[in-house]
Amino acid sequence: MVTIRDIAQRLGIAVSTVSKGLNGAPDVSAETRQLVLDTAVEMGYAAKRARRQAQPKVCVLVENMEYANIGQFGYEIVAGFRLAAAARGWAVDVLPTTPEAQARTKYGSLLLEGGYGGAFILGLTPQDAYMRALAGTGTPTVLLDNCVPNASVGYVGTDSWEGVELGMRHLAGLGHRKIAFLNGTRDSMVSEERRLAFLHATWLCGLSADERMMAYGYYEQNCAREYVPHFLAQGATAILCASDGIARGVLAELRRLGLRVPGDVSVMGYDDLPLAAGCEPPLTTIRQDRLALGKSAFSLLDSLMNGVAVSKVLLRPQLIVRESTGPAPVRK
Incomplete structure (x- = not known):
């Protein structure tokens, strides 16, 4: 397992400097702090740090998707994710994000600073900085309806x-x-x-x-x-x-x-x-089944956090017939 000493050795700096960088101490420059965070993420230190917490936690990053109210597409997905996480003893933070926020804080740094063992991402576009970062991330991540060729990243969706x-x-x-x-x-x-x-x-x-x-x-x-x-x-x-x-x-x-x-x-x-x-x-x-999508997303993330490289989980859709479809009209 990666330790602070390993990070210090990689960078050629003091262990105390690494510790301060990881914990946001004011007497470390912004450049050094970012270098420490980037190296820690690259070496896989984030997952270890997250699991040492009294209650480990993961996050849901959301952009371009409504999720606050029961009638919105993302509501049940987030609810299902929370339910599955709670059953396994994980806390969940839901973090709205924007392109501006992604420009300020790198993806790996955000998760490391927040103490998150992994993330479930909803609604990002291929143009978003965090989506581009996923190609090289070592942080366990699950996407909804999107795919990145990286063993640390999986996706969940409906067929x-x-x-x-x-x-x-x-x-x-x-x-x-x-x-x-x-x-x-x-x-x-x-x-x-x-x-x-x-x-x-x-x-x-x-x-x-x-x-x-x-x-x-x-x-x-x-x-x-x-x-x-x-x-x-x-x-x-x-x-x-x-x-x-x-x-x-x-x-x-x-x-x-x-x-x-x-x-x-x-x-x-x-x-x-x-x-x-x-x-x-x-x-x-x-x-x-959006509740099942959320539950499946956490199960997939849990696998990734335990070193099991799952590519995707696809749920089965269901035809719901109501009154808006009927026999084709006969046209002359």
Whole structure:
């Protein structure tokens, strides 16, 4: 196991200087303190330090995801993570982050200073500094719906290929031959997976792929006004959406256009957020078990903290059929 003496020997400085750097003593320069922190992280000192605490702790880093209220996507994920951590005696701190905060404090330094044995990261983009840092980190880390080729980093998610196929087979089974796909954010791993899954499921259902029936909606409800009229012009009778929020926007746009759901157009969401059942009509959707995602994330992180290099954990989705999907309309 790495000790303060090992860090001091690597840097060629006194053990007392390393100790002061690790503990934020005022008589150590900022440059020396950062050098000590970086070296300690590189040598794997952080995990040992975290486990020496009376109650070891991990953190959840969150950006671009709402999690404070029960109806928000991240709420149950964080709750599940907390439950699994508490069962194993770990405390959890939830830390919102921003690009500005990431520019001020390096990823490894943040975890070492906070005494965290590892982290679960939600909502970061590939452009974020902490995401870039994960390629070389030795700190156990779990990502949601994102992948970094590093033995210290794993990811948890719901099988997008199976989820999209469930939705497509449901719609095709209702007679829909022109199915549009309103995806999430461009350049994200899960959006690319779902795009490929949509093309594959289209083929499995014996349908013809049409790039004009696909678009990126950036998980924004108001994107429906831009894309729904375009899909309808291509003859779409059903629209599969990458989130329930997008689907709610699609329902509103179809109402504005004077079209009936599902009489004229069927609509399907993704996630099964609480809002899905309250839509008018209630939304057919693909359920992600977000509580189980959070629990699985801690189990994966626990494995990584114990030296077991797990790459990924994928949960199974579930088709939830409600009233927003129905037989394809007969058009002359």
